[in-house]
Amino acid sequence: MKWLREKTKTLFSKTLLGMLSISLTVLIVVAAVLFAWFRTQMVEGYYELTRATMGNTDAVFSRSITDARNLLSEWYASPDGVSLRLEEDTDFTNHMSFINKVHSILNGTAYLQSACFINYQKEMALNVGSNVSFPENLDHILIEKMIQIGGQNNACVWNVQSRHSDQEAIPLLTIPMAETAITDPRFSGMAVINIDLRQMNKSLFSNTHEEQFRIVILNKDGVVVGNSNLENLGEDWSDREWVRRVLAHEEQFELKEDGKRWEFLSFPAQQNGYYIVAQSDYVTQIVNINYVFYIVFAVIIVAAVTIILMMMLVSRRIFRPFNRMVGNLKESQIAEEMEPGADEDEIAFLEHFYQGISTHIETLNEKKENDFIVKNLLLGNQRKEIQDLMQQKGILSGNRPYYMAVVFMESADRADSFSMQEYDMLRNMAGSVFTTALEQFGHCTGLEVGLRRMLFIVYREDGEEQAEQLIVEAVGRAKASIQKLSQIRTYIMVSQALQDGGSDCVRYFGWINDCLKTRHLLGCEETVVLAGMENEIPQDWDDVIIGCLKQRDKEGYMEAVHNLLEACEMMPYGQFVSRLEQTGAAILKAGRMSRNAEGKENGRGSLRERIAALTGREELLLWLESLYDEAAIQISKISSHSTAAMMEEAVDYIRNNYDDSNLNVNLLADKLNISAAYFGKLFTEFTGSRTLDYILKVRMEKARDLLLSEADKDISQIADAVGYNNSTYFTTAFKKFYGVTPSRFRDYHAVSELEGGSVPRE
Secondary structure, eight states: OHHHHHHTOSHHHHHHHHHHHHHHHHHHHHHHHHHHHHHHHHHHHHHHHHHHHHHHHHHHHHHHHHHHHHHHHHHHHSHHHHHHHHOSSOOGGGGHHHHHHHHHHHHHSTTEEEEEEEOTTSOEEEEEEOSSOOBSSHHHHHHHHHHHHOSTTOOEEEEEOBSSTTSOOEEEEEEEEESSOTTSTTOOOEEEEEEEHHHHHHHHSOSOOOSSEEEEEEETTSBEEEETTSOSTTOBOTTSHHHHHHHTTOOEEEEEETTEEEEEEEEEOSSTTEEEEEEEOHHHHHHHHHHHHHHHHHHHHHHHHHHHHHHHHHHHHHHHHHHHHHHHHHHTOHHHHSOTTTTHHHHHHHHHHHHHHHHHHHHHHHHHHHHHHHHHHHHTOOHHHHHHHHHHHTSSOTTOOEEEEEEEEEESSTTOOOOHHHHHHHHHHHHHHHHHHHGGGSEEEEEEEETTEEEEEEEOTTOOOOOHHHHHHHHHHHHHHHHHHSOEEEEEEEEOOBOSTTTTHHHHHHHHHHHHHHHHHTTOOSOEEEOOSOOOOOTHHHHHHHHHHHTTOHHHHHHHHHHHHHHTTTSOHHHHHHHHHHHHHHHHHHHHHHHTTOSOOOOHHHHHHHHHTOOSHHHHHHHHHHHHHHHHHHHHTTOHHHHHHHHHHHHHHHHHSTTOTTOSHHHHHHHHTSOHHHHHHHHHHHHSSOHHHHHHHHHHHHHHHHHHHOTTSOHHHHHHHTTOSOHHHHHHHHHHHHSSOHHHHHHHHHHHHHHOOOOOOO
């Protein structure tokens, strides 16, 4: 103690020791309090996050089941659904629209495996599957399963053998819809929808496998419906203790399993009969954290004691520089009188800090000036101020010739967009590559003038002009380099040599920017030079287009449209839209003339809005093609003779090609170069029957003749000969048309020849 008092006689020593002791004491207390608070917050945060995750899982799962039940209820109560359930022999041709609708919905929802209809005789009337999975022999085992579970609307989870032997069994969640149980004598058929649990779990959970945490969805029988580990689907876990406790409505409990202490949180799902369970080894982690805290706390105490003892020994040496500093401050000559090496790090830090502040201020000023230039370039304002500022910043120099290059970048797939991090990387990379490529021609400045749009201004410091072609080649090489590094599309326009000292820079930039917008819409990725600011398209183009329209020369029409778009590639966007609006109005006018102004036509305002909504060349061509189809239909109405000729051609084609299984309305419409809807209307007016009915009539007549004349051919050969790839479908169509199956028709005919009778109908 005497030694300690001797060492702490000075004010510096006492102050230092006291502050150090208090600081370390406070540090230890605060560390303990913060740890306790952190542990409490972590526990609360864990429960909140876990319940939120469970709630989200419950919402998505319940919504999926509800949507499936709603679909099933809609299908069950629909006229097609009633027919499929209550008719003994179902004619699928009467339900093709319904079947296609069901098939489309199944393919549009990843987890819907199939939809089935069981008729009142407990036979499978319809089984529509998707491309999700392929169970083996589902037609028979599904009916057996419905009989096994009994109740009219009892959902069940079961595993079905895959049709492919090398695959695992397919876990299905089967949801039936019926008015009475299948075992009831009054059973009137049912509809069933099957959900592939593997696909549903992929939509509910990520593919990340976590050993410490998982979410499980159970039904009321303890069968696994969902598992965040994407395993054990369809397995019966009702014999596990924690499952029994969950089914007994215990919401939170701990249980030791597999050598670990697990915590379980559970609650009934929104969908009645299901439970959401979260399982984690959080309790074990908390215990481990406590052990860590105890160790850290002990280390802090030991370190505190050691530091106090060490600081007591070196306090005099530590405070000596501060004494000198105080003396130097009193003499007001701190910089000149400081000993070499003393406080060198502090001074270096202060200098660095000052330089950093200065650099930051310069950067802000630079950004403010650049933002002012970009804003007024886009608005076309303050041309004189922009010229002076660009001269002052060295972007331009005197009246030396300069070039402008505007670059627009987008994802190779226009549907994809860049994240902010990806865009920043792309912008920095593109700016560096283009600047490096253009600096070989002189001083180059790059400015970001919009999202994914950059402006580069180049001038020769020696005042000599540079050929535009050399700059275009350099920009092309830079463009190729960027596209090798990133999957993007790049649209570039370069100005001719400008010698106005920047006075016309704003107007010329606006013109290039508008022209680049047109080239982007038309998908023109070739780098070009904008030589002037005038680009008129002759009126003759409209005459050519209208001429092809009136002659119903669609190929010539589309060729003229392509030529028109190529001629407009260097137009500013506003002028391009006006030109397209003029062409569209001319096409509509031609259609109205042929109709004597019948019907209501879109105005010029609606044309401009439609053009403004177009996003690419392909969409633009489709729109112009639709205008042709609309006008051609109206023009065709004035020529009844040509209509009759077309329909006679269609009838002849049907009678000569009835054995083509692809024969349909679309094929015939393509042959006549008109739309399918318009062809169907004309055909019905000409023949008095629908196209498909007429094709069916021709095929059935040919089939009847073949059945009677070629007795050595079997039914499948007859079906193939009249355009049916499926003999079952042919038999159904034949029976619907003649009232008897093909085989019975042939047998009755043979008997009638012997007995002189007629062929009866079933």
